[in-house]
Amino acid sequence: MASKIQVQKIASLTGHRDCIYTLERSGEDSIFFSGAGDGMVVAWNLNDPENGELMAKMTSSVYALRYVPERNLLLIGQNHVGVQVIDLANKQILKSVPLPKVAIFDIAYSLEKVYVALGNGAVCVLNSHTFELETIIRKSDQSARCLSYNKFTGELAVGYSDNVVRVFDATSMAVKYELKSHANSVFTVAYTSDGKLLLTGSRDAHLRVWEAENQYKERGYLIAHMYAINHIAFSPDGRYFATCSMDKSIKIWDAETFKLLKVIDKVRNASHGTSVNKLFWSAHKNQLVSCSDDRTISVWDINLGLNYEDYTIRDQAKNV
Numbered sequence: 001m002a003s004k005i006q007v008q009k010i011a012s013l014t015g016h017r018d019c020i021y022t023l024e025r026s027g028e029d030s031i032f033f034s035g036a037g038d039g040m041v042v043a044w045n046l047n048d049p050e051n052g053e054l055m056a057k058m059t060s061s062v063y064a065l066r067y068v069p070e071r072n073l074l075l076i077g078q079n080h081v082g083v084q085v086i087d088l089a090n091k092q093i094l095k096s097v098p099l100p101k102v103a104i105f106d107i108a109y110s111l112e113k114v115y116v117a118l119g120n121g122a123v124c125v126l127n128s129h130t131f132e133l134e135t136i137i138r139k140s141d142q143s144a145r146c147l148s149y150n151k152f153t154g155e156l157a158v159g160y161s162d163n164v165v166r167v168f169d170a171t172s173m174a175v176k177y178e179l180k181s182h183a184n185s186v187f188t189v190a191y192t193s194d195g196k197l198l199l200t201g202s203r204d205a206h207l208r209v210w211e212a213e214n215q216y217k218e219r220g221y222l223i224a225h226m227y228a229i230n231h232i233a234f235s236p237d238g239r240y241f242a243t244c245s246m247d248k249s250i251k252i253w254d255a256e257t258f259k260l261l262k263v264i265d266k267v268r269n270a271s272h273g274t275s276v277n278k279l280f281w282s283a284h285k286n287q288l289v290s291c292s293d294d295r296t297i298s299v300w301d302i303n304l305g306l307n308y309e310d311y312t313i314r315d316q317a318k319n320v
Contacts, residue, residue: 005252005262006303009270010287011049013297016040020291023280024065026088027072030284034291035062041076041086046284049299056086056093066107066114068128075114077104083116085131095131099124108147108156110170115156117144123158125173137173139166146188152195153212159186165200167216177216181208188231192255193238201229201243209258222258224251233279235286240304242288244276250290252302264300271298 018037025032030046039058045051056076064077073094076084082099086092103119113134114126121140126133142161149156149170156170165179165186184203191198191212197219198210207224210216225245234241234255244250250264250271265271272292280289281302288300 004305006301007252007262007264007269008301008303009298010301011299013044013049013052013299014295015042015052016295016297018061018295019277019293020295020297021061021063021277022065023278023289023291023297024074025067025280025282026074027067027069029282032280032282032289033065033067033074034297035065035076036291036295037061039078041065041074044297046282046287046289046299055088055091056084058084064104064107064117066109068109070111075107075109077107077116079103083107083114083126083131097126097131097133099133100136103143105143105145106147108149110149110151113170115147115149115158115170117147117158119143121160121162123147123156123168123173135173137168139175140164143185145186148189148191148198150191150195150198150212155212157189157191157198157200159189159200159202161185163202163204165189165198165210167198179208179210179216179218181218181221182206184228187228190232190234190241193234199232199241201232203228205229205245205247207232207243220258224253225249230276231278233281233288235281235302235304236283242279242281244279244290246275248272248274248276248292250276250279250288250300269300272296 016036020036022035041056042052058078060079066075074086080101083097085095087094106117108115116124122138140160140162146159156168163182167177182202188201205225208221209219227246252262274293291297
């Protein structure tokens with residue numbers, strides 16, 4: 001099965017002057033954003049990938065970005081400062097939300113709330129209309145590292161550096177479940193597109209699968225990488241997902257069987273030379289984007305056989 005998947009590196013994007021920590025979608029399939037240790041937030045167009053456009057320049061590093069589709073806004077987590085709300089139409093700061101002066105590791109968004117994961121173990125809850133701070137929930141004295149919102153169940157999964165994944169009621173912020181199987185910091189959490197499963201990845205290199213519709217019973221786990229799993233990203237159709245790691249590799253998996261389908265690494269694919277920090281899987285020609293401590297962004301053409309043709313047909317239909 002793996003032989004059917006063809007991977008080709010089609011672009012290497014440079015311009016950031018420090019480690020690139022995060023990637024985020026926009027309102028268009030071909031455009032995405034990057035944030036880095038140099039404080040720059042850059043927009044890239046997959047139709048013209050060599051030329052990035054500077055959207056904002058922060059005075060400290062950026063680990064977290066979140067796009068707000070209803071209003072074409074970009075939320076920027078400015079470490080040790082707070083959340084900056086950028087109006088993308090005119091590249092102006094619409095609002096600056098001061099938060100505790102610690103690292104901001106992730107931002108999640110629902111129609112009513114914005115959730116911000118902090119390095120002091122807190123999760124800040126903002127109103128998604130006014131962006132005013134409503135409450136701060138602190139259930140650990142170690143970092144809240146990653147967030148995933150389940151729109152079907154109204155739950156928020158938060159991975160922490162105390163090795164625990166806590167699942168909150170996203171409205172009341174009451175803890176509903178504590179998932180304690182990981183042996184090290186949890187760096188990434190991701191619900192499947194139907195909200196039925198939660199995938200979690202950790203510094204322990206384990207990928208764990210939890211049944212959200214069955215009180216988060218653990219379905220199983222995989223030793224997915226040699227070192228920490230930094231991020232999980234699903235394909236646009238939800239049938240596949242990719243993981244990236246501190247071990248410098250990217251892996252593609254079947255989201256139903258959890259079989260490993262492809263490994264992308266430096267030896268075989270001229271991939272990154274250091275830790276791969278974040279992924280963005282675009283509906284634009286099914287391209288996968290990765291960013292790294294090596295200060296580069298790679299764009300990968302992922303050909304999944306018939307599934308790839310489906311994307312092509314869909315893209316063409318959209319453009320008619």
